[in-house]
Amino acid sequence: MSPPGPDQVSLPEDVVVRQATGEDLRAVVEVGQRTWPATYDSIFEEGLVALFLEKRWSKQALIPSIRSGRTLVAELAGRVVGMASYGPHERSMALWKLYVVPEAQGRGVGSRLLREVMSRAGAVGREVHISFLDGNASAHDFARSNGFTVLQREPQGEMPDLIWMSRPVAEALSHEHDGRDEPGHNRDEIR
Ligand SMILES: CC(C)(COP(=O)(O)OP(=O)(O)OC[C@H]1O[C@@H](n2cnc3c(N)ncnc32)[C@H](O)[C@@H]1OP(=O)(O)O)[C@@H](O)C(=O)NCCC(=O)NCCS
Numbered sequence: 001m002s003p004p005g006p007d008q009v010s011l012p013e014d015v016v017v018r019q020a021t022g023e024d025l026r027a028v029v030e031v032g033q034r035t036w037p038a039t040y041d042s043i044f045e046e047g048l049v050a051l052f053l054e055k056r057w058s059k060q061a062l063i064p065s066i067r068s069g070r071t072l073v074a075e076l077a078g079r080v081v082g083m084a085s086y087g088p089h090e091r092s093m094a095l096w097k098l099y100v101v102p103e104a105q106g107r108g109v110g111s112r113l114l115r116e117v118m119s120r121a122g123a124v125g126r127e128v129h130i131s132f133l134d135g136n137a138s139a140h141d142f143a144r145s146n147g148f149t150v151l152q153r154e155p156q157g158e159m160p161d162l163i164w165m166s167r168p169v170a171e172a173l174s175h176e177h178d179g180r181d182e183p184g185h186n187r188d189e190i191r
Contacts, residue, residue, distance in 0.1 A: 015109055017116045020071040020083065025059055027080035028066070028073065032057035035099040043135040043160060065096070072116055074100070074109045084113040086120070086128075092166070093121040095130045098139075105138075114146055121169045128167050134160040143167075 020028060036057060037049050044052070055061065065071045065085040074082035082100035086093055095117055100109045121128050130148055132139035140163065148165035155161050 014077050015107075015112060016075045017072055017112050018075070019069055020066050020073045022063075022066060024071075024073050024080060025062060025066060028062055028071065028083050029057055029059055031073075031080060031083045031099050031101055032062075032097075034101050038102045039099075039136060039138070040133070043133060072113055074113050076104055076107075076109065082109045082113055084117050086117045089129055092127040092129050093117070093169070095128055098130070110142055111146060118167075118169060126169055128169060129164055130166075131162050131164045134163055140165075 033053060036053055040049055040052070062071070062085075065087070068087070070087050071083060071085045073080045074084075081104035083097065084095060084099075085097040086095050088094070095114070098110060098113060098117075100113075118128055128148075129151065130139075130143050131154075132143075134153070143165045146167070148167040151164040151166045153161045153163055
């Protein structure tokens with residue numbers, strides 16, 4: 001792995017968190033394609049998992065967030081093992097996606113991605129919101145251990161409720177980022 005550049009953040013265990021570029025598109029898709037089923041297979045029926053993958057984890061679905069500079073990747077030993085995407089949401093910042101491939105989970109990669117998002121959040125609002133489908137215990141435990149508290153539960157018809165949690169940005173203003181919304185942003189980007 002090459003040494004971190006000026007826009008990269010060095011982390012323990014050779015983990016590097018950096019902004020994704022178009023060249024990361026395939027790797028970002030793969031993070032979702034591998035992690036989403038492992039996360040939601042026990043909550044959704046197979047057909048629904050495939051539908052979500054197609055809708056939320058296709059190249060087309062991921063390109064806008066990469067283009068807007070709001071997708072981060074985490075590399076471990078030079079390989080992309082995690083991603084996060086974020087953007088404005090109701091005068092706050094939403095962490096729309098946060099995914100670490102199963103074999104790299106539990107090593108602090110998700111927390112490092114979250115820390116970088118928090119550091120970019122101050123320009124947008126005073127809170128960061130995270131949401132996940134009810135039943136995703138690892139997301140709940142991860143969010144709780146990272147200082148998030150439950151904000152609300154959003155019913156979604158036949159699907160499990162969406163659980164929203166929030167955390168104040170407060171101290172995380174280490175560097176400014178232009179977080180203004182851009183045309184075309186919509187909630188469909190979520191997860
Ligand atoms: C949630 C996720 C991003 C966390 O990433 P990670 O790299 O595994 O998390 P970390 O190693 O940084 O762990 C941070 C904390 O969360 C806790 N945690 C992480 N995964 C957990 C799990 N499966 N069960 C219980 N606690 C968990 C850890 O105990 C740790 O707490 P600690 O610092 O007090 O020990 C990752 O597990 C993942 O990709 N899950 C599937 C996708 C998902 O649900 N994403 C969130 C939807 S928005």
